[in-house]
Amino acid sequence: MKVFMARDLLQTNAGMAQRNRGVFSRHNILAINLISSPGAGKTTLLEKMLDALAGEMNIAVIEGDIYTSRDAQRLEDKGVEVIQINTAGACHLDAGMIAGVLKEMPLEKLDMIVIENVGNLVCPAEFDLGEDFKISVLSVSEGSDKPAKYPLIFRQSRACIINKIDLIPYTDFQLEQVIDEIKDINGNLEIFPVSATKGDGMGAWISWIRDMQKGKSRSAGE
């Protein structure tokens, strides 16, 4: 006997993500999902974002990490709510893990939730968490070939941050070429070359994300 199923392998996650999306919407919260290889600079970017934005809006952070809570500790003295999820070996966060911690969060008070996914460009691209959009972070020290090797994440993102541009003079990283390649993969992508540590380009990124947050809270009033 042959039994036809047409069952999506990510169906359970997709249902859960949809529920999270509803929660974010009801509370007018902009939720973003930061994805990169290990060490591209997600936590550093977050530190700088919190310095720039925590005074004007209420932000909470969900830190995904395979085993440790180091990144969460780095963010704690920024005076925002930080929730740690240890995935116990799993290479990505899934929507169920996010649903589990949303219950613990002061949703009424929040304007934005930033999720730092596990350092990995492959698997997190596949798992919808219910976020408004994904942000991929690529760093100069990883070399120029990441977009070609991992097109899915660039396709799935709304914006891409190219971090550590302060290192360009010391590498063979071809910024213009990488930007062109990323645009070939996804012509709708916003691209922000920055140095999170030195500050170059951070103004444009911060003001874009601020506008996205405002857009979300405005559309919620309609």
Added chain:
Amino acid sequence: MHELALVQGLLESVLEQAKKHQIKKIERVKIVVGDMTSAMPESLQFAFEVLRRDTPAGEAVLEIERRPVKLTCQECHFVFRPEGLKYSCPQCVSGRTSIVEGRELFVEYFEGE
């Protein structure tokens, strides 16, 4: 390594369906995997071989059909298969395209008796 989790879910739903149809032995499971997914066929095969043990799918074959990427242009509605990573429209050069095929990741059917 999320393939393990994917195959776990796959097996659970196949076994549940098999029970409903009173199928005692599953011989073949057919899945469709788009090229624009992060699931690697070899890892799926490996996970399947590990997880099928001691289940009615213990000797089942996992058949994987790949689907290449197909895009449509949001401006001129041209439908095309991209060359390499050129996902922009070859007809009007617009970068605004959407994926029609290549994101599949589903169980199509299983066979058994």
